[in-house]
Amino acid sequence: MNKLKRNERIAAMVKILSDYPNKLFTLNYFTERFDAAKSTISEDIVVVKQSMNKLGLGQVKTVAGATGGVKYVPQTSQYQNKKVLDEVCEKLIEKNRILPGGFLYMMDVLFYPAIIQKIGEIFASQFTDKKLDYVVTVETRGIPLAIMTAKALNLPLVILRINSEVTEGSVVSTSYTSATTGTIRRLSLARRAIKPGSKVVIIDDFMRGGGTAKGMIDMMQEFESDVEGIGVLVATKIPEQKMVDDYIPLLIFDEENECDGKINLYPNSQLVQNEKNSENLKI
Amino acid sequence: MNKLKRNERIAAMVKILSDYPNKLFTLNYFTERFDAAKSTISEDIVVVKQSMNKLGLGQVKTVAGATGGVKYVPQTSQYQNKKVLDEVCEKLIEKNRILPGGFLYMMDVLFYPAIIQKIGEIFASQFTDKKLDYVVTVETRGIPLAIMTAKALNLPLVILRINSEVTEGSVVSTSYTSATTGTIRRLSLARRAIKPGSKVVIIDDFMRGGGTAKGMIDMMQEFESDVEGIGVLVATKIPEQKMVDDYIPLLIFDEENECDGKINLYPNSQLVQNEKNSENLKI
Numbered sequence: 001m002n003k004l005k006r007n008e009r010i011a012a013m014v015k016i017l018s019d020y021p022n023k024l025f026t027l028n029y030f031t032e033r034f035d036a037a038k039s040t041i042s043e044d045i046v047v048v049k050q051s052m053n054k055l056g057l058g059q060v061k062t063v064a065g066a067t068g069g070v071k072y073v074p075q076t077s078q079y080q081n082k083k084v085l086d087e088v089c090e091k092l093i094e095k096n097r098i099l100p101g102g103f104l105y106m107m108d109v110l111f112y113p114a115i116i117q118k119i120g121e122i123f124a125s126q127f128t129d130k131k132l133d134y135v136v137t138v139e140t141r142g143i144p145l146a147i148m149t150a151k152a153l154n155l156p157l158v159i160l161r162i163n164s165e166v167t168e169g170s171v172v173s174t175s176y177t178s179a180t181t182g183t184i185r186r187l188s189l190a191r192r193a194i195k196p197g198s199k200v201v202i203i204d205d206f207m208r209g210g211g212t213a214k215g216m217i218d219m220m221q222e223f224e225s226d227v228e229g230i231g232v233l234v235a236t237k238i239p240e241q242k243m244v245d246d247y248i249p250l251l252i253f254d255e256e257n258e259c260d261g262k263i264n265l266y267p268n269s270q271l272v273q274n275e276k277n278s279e280n281l282k283i
Numbered sequence: 284m285n286k287l288k289r290n291e292r293i294a295a296m297v298k299i300l301s302d303y304p305n306k307l308f309t310l311n312y313f314t315e316r317f318d319a320a321k322s323t324i325s326e327d328i329v330v331v332k333q334s335m336n337k338l339g340l341g342q343v344k345t346v347a348g349a350t351g352g353v354k355y356v357p358q359t360s361q362y363q364n365k366k367v368l369d370e371v372c373e374k375l376i377e378k379n380r381i382l383p384g385g386f387l388y389m390m391d392v393l394f395y396p397a398i399i400q401k402i403g404e405i406f407a408s409q410f411t412d413k414k415l416d417y418v419v420t421v422e423t424r425g426i427p428l429a430i431m432t433a434k435a436l437n438l439p440l441v442i443l444r445i446n447s448e449v450t451e452g453s454v455v456s457t458s459y460t461s462a463t464t465g466t467i468r469r470l471s472l473a474r475r476a477i478k479p480g481s482k483v484v485i486i487d488d489f490m491r492g493g494g495t496a497k498g499m500i501d502m503m504q505e506f507e508s509d510v511e512g513i514g515v516l517v518a519t520k521i522p523e524q525k526m527v528d529d530y531i532p533l534l535i536f537d538e539e540n541e542c543d544g545k546i547n548l549y550p551n552s553q554l555v556q557n558e559k560n561s562e563n564l565k566i
Contacts (some may be wrong), residue, residue: 004334004337004338005330006290007289007290007293007330007334008330008333008334008337008338009334010290010293010294011293011294011296011297011331011334011335012291012335012337012338012340013294013332014294014297014298014301015297015301015340015341016334016340018297018298018301018302019301020397023397033338047288047290047291047294048294049291050291051287051291051292051294051295052294052295052298054287054291054295055287055291055295055316057298057299099450099451099452100452103450103451105451105452105473105475107451107473107476108439108476111430111433111439111441111442112439112440113430113433113434113437113438113439113440114303114306114434114437116430117302117434124561139422139423140422140423140426140442140444140447141297141425143423143426143430144426144427144430144440147394147396147399147426147431148430150394150396151396151400153396154396154397155396156391156394156395156396157394157395157396157427159423161423163447164423164446165445167382167386167464168382168386168388168390169382169383169388181450189392190388190390192388193390193391210364219482232482242530254422271463274377
């Protein structure tokens with residue numbers, strides 16, 4: 001192969017790094033793949049860093065030392081969060097979304113890759129400083145969201161099953177009460193799915209009373225594992241007292257205060273900001 | 284913002300294009316975001332194209348005309364397929380994978396983002412020339428794989444539910460016989476999930492008799508929609524006659540011919556190639 005030019009190396013480097021967020025690539029990986037000197041690759045990395053920074057596309061971090069290298073870390077600003085969450089809200093407050101039983105139809109949003117990829121990066125940005133082993137969710141609706149979060153954090157996903165036949169060998173089961181449906185349900189997980197002593201974050205699409213999240217925390221205790229954080233796309237405003245304490249909702253659904261039959265849904269004010277930062281000029 | 288340098292524009296362009304495969308971006312989008320002339324952006328695109336090409340990282344395609352623009356199309360070579368599928372096989376033939384009942388434990392592979400992202404791109408490469416509206420799968424295990432395929436194709440995902448309570452308004456249900464479990468199951472899907480007259484591909488993790496796939500095709504008929512292709516990660520060699528005709532398995536699982544208790548699993552020979560092409564020198 002002809003030697004790559006700097007421009008071409010940079011293009012390829014961005015592609016490789018951003019395809020695998022939070023995965024550490026050694027400088028050797030790039031010197032070999034691009035057939036270039038270490039000093040050349042180091043200079044390339046500086047350019048890539050600057051570009052991502054200037055455009056608010058996330059961070060490129062270098063880790064020094066023998067086990068070092070370079071990795072891409074998705075990081076969303078509060079202004080970017082606002083843009084994404086406003087867009088999601090706008091879709092979700094369309095008419096005809098309230099289903100019989102008071103449920104909110106969210107399938108088209110939850111299953112649309114371009115949207116949930118952005119939401120996954122917002123979740124990942126909240127948990128990026130924690131040392132984690134797994135992202136945990138419960139079937140079915142929250143899975144696409146959870147896998148996108150897992151992708152952004154470079155972690156394996158674990159899916160708890162509800163009331164379903166599990167064909168994965170030895171299984172651990174617990175019960176919980178769903179405030180949403182008012183029924184007792186059974187959560188199951190294959191014994192080999194999580195190593196004891198792990199640290200996890202829980203990702204789900206919807207929280208009303210927090211019963212499901214509580215059930216998931218209990219399940220993690222069965223695996224001697226710690227829940228380091230909980231992220232939900234939508235939490236209802238009422239009841240304010242949920243069965244779990246620390247959770248990060250991206251959107252708040254205020255069912256009581258609907259005006260003119262319009263769904264009252266808005267971004268979590270702690271995650272968003274109206275003004276662009278001066279460093280974050282064009283996104 | 285200071286004007287971006289060429290290197291920086293190229294880095295940002297690759298990030299934006301590859302984050303949203305198969306999404307068409309107008310040249311205006313880039314001229315505005317980068318504050319650069321159209322001719323400058325066109326030159327940048329040529330560099331990005333060449334780089335992706337030289338390194339086998341997929342294709343960047345320009346679409347001419349008023350509605351034109353540029354998009355990134357994931358495209359895996361047969362040599363790349365071989366590398367990915369060999370890696371997956373290697374993981375799946377580890378010891379202790381056969382579960383009671385003859386099931387193959389695949390969770391860790393199916394739920395690991397970095398792996399399924401690559402598999403999703405292989406699936407997408409098989410269907411990239413078809414005009415499609417949705418990727419369809421069935422809960423639970425195949426969902427991460429299907430959403431990664433949907434991401435690579437820039438399509439929404441549709442998830443059929445099995446035997447489960449569906450809280451999404453008016454629902455269509457059909458029944459099918461699962462050859463794997465020997466039971467009759469009920470598939471359900473919200474009426475509003477698919478527009479009549481759509482074209483879909485089906486993605487699933489495992490096929491034995493093809494009963495589930497057949498059930499999914501029947502369901503699509505209820506929505507007056509056509510199945511344009513079926514992709515499964517693993518198909519068993521036996522029975523050779525499945526209940527569906529056209530399907531693309533990535534891996535073949537030959538349960539009958541295990542040697543020394545070793546799982547006999549290998550890539551579909553039609554998708555892989557041992558030799559690198561001369562154009563595809565370094566990947």
